[in-house]
Amino acid sequence: MAKKKSRSKARRGAQRERFAWARSAGFRVSVMLAGAAVGLGAAGWGAATVHARAGEILSAEPITVDVVWPTLDGAEQTWLGEGIREQIVARVDAQLVGRSLDAAALAAVGEMLAASGWFDAAPEVSRSGDSAIRVDGRWREPACAVRAGGRDYPLDWKGRPFPIEYAEGESGLRVLVGVGAGVPLDAVGTLNVLDVWPGEDVEAGLGLLGPLLGEPFAGQVAGVDVSRYFSHGQLSIVTDRDTRVVWGGRFGAFVPGEATTAQKLARLRAAAANPMYERRIDSGAERLDISGEHLILDRTETP
Numbered sequence: 692m693a694k695k696k697s698r699s700k701a702r703r704g705a706q707r708e709r710f711a712w713a714r715s716a717g718f719r720v721s722v723m724l725a726g727a728a729v730g731l732g733a734a735g736w737g738a739a740t741v742h743a744r745a746g747e748i749l750s751a752e753p754i755t756v757d758v759v760w761p762t763l764d765g766a767e768q769t770w771l772g773e774g775i776r777e778q779i780v781a782r783v784d785a786q787l788v789g790r791s792l793d794a795a796a797l798a799a800v801g802e803m804l805a806a807s808g809w810f811d812a813a814p815e816v817s818r819s820g821d822s823a824i825r826v827d828g829r830w831r832e833p834a835c836a837v838r839a840g841g842r843d844y845p846l847d848w849k850g851r852p853f854p855i856e857y858a859e860g861e862s863g864l865r866v867l868v869g870v871g872a873g874v875p876l877d878a879v880g881t882l883n884v885l886d887v888w889p890g891e892d893v894e895a896g897l898g899l900l901g902p903l904l905g906e907p908f909a910g911q912v913a914g915v916d917v918s919r920y921f922s923h924g925q926l927s928i929v930t931d932r933d934t935r936v937v938w939g940g941r942f943g944a945f946v947p948g949e950a951t952t953a954q955k956l957a958r959l960r961a962a963a964a965n966p967m968y969e970r971r972i973d974s975g976a977e978r979l980d981i982s983g984e985h986l987i988l989d990r991t992e993t994p
Contacts, residue, residue, distance in 0.1 A: 754787055755823035756780045761830035770833060775855070779809065783826065792818050800824070808854035808884025811847070835865040835900055835914060837888055839874055850887035850897060865904075867896040868929060869918025892917040899926050899942040906956070908963035908972050925982070934973040939982030949982050958986065 758780060760769040769776075786803050790796045797816045804826065805813035814828025831853065836843035843862040845853040852875070872890040875883040887893070896915040903912045916927040916935060924946070928936040938955060940946035950958070958981045959972045968975035980987035 753822065754784060754792070755820065756783050757819055757823060757825045758783075759825070759827040761832075763832065779804075779807070782807070783824075787824075792822070792824060797824065800826070804828070806885065808852065811849075833864060834897060835867055836862045837870050837893065838866045838868045839870060842874075844874065844882070844888075846888060846893075846897070848897060848901065850893050852882055852884050852888060854882065854884045856882070865900060865912065866914035866929070867893060867900075868914060868916050869920075870896075871917075871921060892920040895920055895926060895941045899928075899938060902942055903928065906959070908959060911963070911972050928972070930971075930973050932971075932973070934976065935978045936973050937978065937980040937982050937987075948984075950984065955981050 758776070760771055760776065762769050771779075782803065783800055786800050787796055797818065801813055801816040804810055804816070809830060811829040811831050814826055817825050819825040831847035831849075831851065833853070834846050834848040836845045836857070837852075838844075838859060841859050843857045843859055843864070843866060845855060845857075845862055845864055846867075847853065869892075870888070870890060871892055872888065875886065875888055877883040877885075896917045900912070900915050903909060906912075911930050912928055913931045913933070914929040916929050919925040919927070924940050926938045926941070928938055930936065936959070939949045943952050945951075962968065962972050962974045962979075963970050965974070973979045974986075974988055976988040978989040
């Protein structure tokens with residue numbers, strides 16, 4: 692993955708590992724190839740035939756797939772679960788069945804992975820042995836999940852979906868709720884993982900979520916509610932208690948009649964430092980509006 696962004700604080704997954712799909716006997720393959728080349732050459736066969744036979748021998752060997760898995764913030768752990776890692780390696784292995792590890796085969800693996808929805812850009816696929824390849828590249832970084840139709844669809848920070856979905860609340864990610872556009876599908880009716888989730892509300896939600904995750908109160912931020920963005924130009928912070936803190940317009944934008952971004956952040960920091968209301972950014976209210984000149988609290992539904 693590329694340079695890690697400080698806004699992402701996730702710490703999930705198992706220890707980073709080099710996943711070997713199968714063990715190869717490199718020395719034995721080298722000896723077999725040398726013997727094959729000498730024997731075929733003595734029989735008067737051409738170089739093309741020798742290379743073809745070598746490819747057949749290599750393709751019969753089990754292939755080791757060495758993947759550099761993504762981490763966040765320089766951590767030793769990868770956020771990719773074991774099951775997902777196994778699926779990625781299995782797809783690479785399937786791409787190579789019956790093929791020698793030539794340039795065309797490596798390019799095919801690279802194209803498949805680039806279109807998989809896991810990488811930010813086409814990864815580098817190279818041979819690391821007679822029957823081994825290495826995959827390294829810039830992985831997408833998980834940002835949050837769009838909640839739609841009772842499902843959670845993880846997004847990266849550019850708003851592109853990952854090729855996976857979860858039951859509502861099972862992704863372990865912060866969420867965008869109230870998104871206007873439905874689940875984006877490609878030409879064959881499957882989740883479109885190459886383009887951003889349509890709608891300016893998704894872009895605005897990510898634009899607010901990112902800076903909040905760098906604040907000391909980030910643990911109270913469970914997501915962003917964008918349901919009133921198109922109708923009122925309004926974003927709200929969803930807290931870990933499912934309360935709402937009305938932020939207002941887009942982060943960093945000047946909105947007439949609203950407090951500045953600096954003022955809003957100062958209000959959140961002050962609330963998070965105030966012991967009177969348990970150091971909560973919602974000040975203990977069901978709904979706190981920090982967007983305007985004056986703070987507006989609604990505790991009518993607070994237990």
